[in-house]
Amino acid sequence: MDNQFLTWGKRLLWLNMLFSFLFLYIPIVILVAFSFNDSRLGARWEGFTLKWYVEMFSSDAVLSALSNSLIVAFTATTIATILGTMTAVAMERFRFPFRKTFDGILYLPVIIPDIVMGVSLLAFFSLLTSIVNGALGLSGNDSIRPGLVTVIIAHISFIISFVTIVVRTSLKDFDKSLEEAAQDLGADEWTTFRRITLPLIAPGILGGALLGFTLSLDDYVITAFTTGPGGTTLPIEVFGRIRRAISPEINAISTLMLMMSMMLIIISQVVQRRSAKM
Amino acid sequence: MRSRQKAYLAVLLSPGALWLLFFFITPSLLIVVYSLLERKDGGGVIWSFTLDAYIKLFTPNEGTFINDFLIIFLRSFWWATLTTVICLLVGYPLAFYIARQKPSVASTLLFLVMIPFWTNFLVRTYAWKFILNNNGLINTILQAFDFAPWSLINTPTAVLIGMVYGSLPFMVLPLYASIEKFDFSLVEAGQDLGATYWQVFTRIFLPLTLPGIAAGSILVFIPTVGQYVVPTILGGGKVAMLGNILAQQYGSALNWPFGSAIAVVFMVLLMGGIIIYFRIEQEQEI
């Protein structure tokens, strides 16, 4: 009886696995397949075409949204990675007053639902711009308004935490005596960091940066609340189109975004393998 | 500490700390302040103190003890709970299955879980709209066989499917991490001492993988309770959650103090829950 129980258990586990993966992948596969469907309306298969891709790449709105997304992701990730790495080193290598409190604060942007962060930044930026505009006597078209810059600032604010968490993990795994050995051999703090710590936690930093980059490309909610004229990113553009209707063009843009995610996954896997080898 | 070390620490810590202070803590506190101010037509606030926003939020409809906003609060927490439970019921056996495979198979399966994890959330939600829409895939197929159309989009079911779909990888990954660490000789030890399969599971396996369950549940519950994208796209605004009314108060309704009050109450509930959770966890560790 026991053996029967085990066999059935194994079968159920296998079935659960199969259905889970079907559930996870069927929608994505359908999405990609119908981006090649030669029909503007609905989900009836009418034959293969690439015209939605041609249309996508000739749409100014899509292209400018794509470039905005990349600008935001690159800028925000770069700045957040530098700040996050510095913060991580400070947290892992030093004891200082209010360290515990700051530790808690660092986790908040990860925990807080994006919608709350979005509205609070909206309120903050509107107050900030009105103060700045008032001080500089700007009004109308000259006034400073939210846009790409505020989006970048907002993205940095939540990416910092993710980068810090990832880098701290690799610093925790890091054998502290390596840093002591470097100092023992005559390296000061900065040389030790540059020659020993940085190369060894580089995979962690890169991992954190890739996560940040993905989150930035992915984000709709926080961007929607902090953007303004000229600050339309790809998710903003796509969301607007989805609300109107489903269309093969959206499938094509979605496939493009899927490809970008895929590239990032592959890069992150390669980075992980490399660091595992070391 | 040597003074040069203090200088080194200051250089490392201050940029990140100042950034978060200015662009995260200040905006969060600003929301608390806004929730206590008067509404200004056309968005923004009038700088005079009032509790109107909270009174509005907690005043029940006549003849009842609840109002529309509180119903949405309850619904959001209830749906997030449902989503978490479904993800746990599907994700736990999935993580277990993956953890029991040979390393090469396990890493491939894990990779397959990672792909949706890294894939754009909006795209994944849209995929379901494409399937469930009135002129979407399911209805196109039904139509082709002359069946009556099935109205799935803009229903609670559609929203739940979307949320489970979006959250499942967030549940599986931490679960896998804790199951993988589990020492399976403990199962044999338990059986050796006379425990049945069920007892081994409830008395040994479950307690030792609890950290993974907790981490996965938090990762699923919190983003779900504040969902905006899924109820908007798959619920069509007909099935509102907290995220929708927050966006509405800051958007079309232009009642910032009221929106802020909703956000403050929401955060107090969430943070309260998290603090209670960590208290319990700490007590258990001792």
Add this chain to the structure above:
Amino acid sequence: MTVGVELRDVTKRFDDFVAVDNVSLQVMDGEFFSLLGPSGCGKTTNLRMVAGFELPTKGEIYLKGKPVGQLPPFKRNVNTVFQNYALFPHLTVAENVGFGLELKKLPKPEIEKRVVEALEMVRLPNVGKRKPQQLSGGQRQRVALARAIINRPEVLLLDEPLGALDLKLRRAMQLELKEIQQQLGMTFIFVTHDQEEALTMSDRIAVMNLGHVLQVGTPKEIYARPNSRFVADFIGETNFLPCKIVKSPAAGMAEVNLGGEFNLQAACEVEVHVGQEVTLAIRPEKINLHSLQESLIDDAVLTGTIMEIVYLGTDTRYTVWIMDNISLEVRQQNVVDTDDMGHFQRGEEVKISWLSNSGRVLIN
């Protein structure tokens, strides 16, 4: 001989815990000096303070007469061989070894030449291009040593460097380390919890416990003339017998009473008075075992019953019960191996004896 390293009244406190308590030590130039003690005795903390990884809470550390206690590690001409070797995994062996010289901005050819020399010194030529992960434990150990000695430090600090090696390799490395030290004439401070290792290698040993230095001396002094019960117990095996002083010491010998009619002479280098409760310490291998009929020339003689016999290869250990709760461990070398484990039997009544000055009076 000049003083290489000196610790003067050094105390190190971590929050409430006192790791090193008011320690003063002098290590001579060119000496192989060991810090020996159980884990948590403060020996590693002492070493880390000399290296500069920890700052003394009180007191001062002198290197060749210059105070260095507050200097960061990279400003002290001291190098360390770490317990886990701490080789940089992203650099090759040659880059690891040359790291210190490179930081001193020495010209490249010079660095290369000295790296080759250092690797030859530790008998590891031809591994320069490999990564540390590709080496065995013993080889990593040698690389760590080469990386430290190449800088020609005034003192080389070694933190249990042989701890991770297996016994055979460890014995070989002990001799090799000692040889390298003598060749270079460099001061070594060696931290270990292994008394045998300390005895084998050191010129002098400092035995530490609970943050204090209990005794400093040559291996022979420490073994033969321990000044406290802890030292006698930690280094080698010792029998401890409770006893009472009967006659005040004269010429380094005192008479003690073990209870009943057992009165003995024993070496005594401490201040005691008649009637004081003390401990008599005697090493198992200093005790001789005889049949009852034998007539003896030793001065200290007791009779007892053999309770247990354990064959240990090089020697045999007997447990002999004397009276009440007093029994002694006795080790007899197996000069001739007989099938019946020597000619003594369990339960046999025997005489045991030792030279009076082998027994030592220690204060409780």
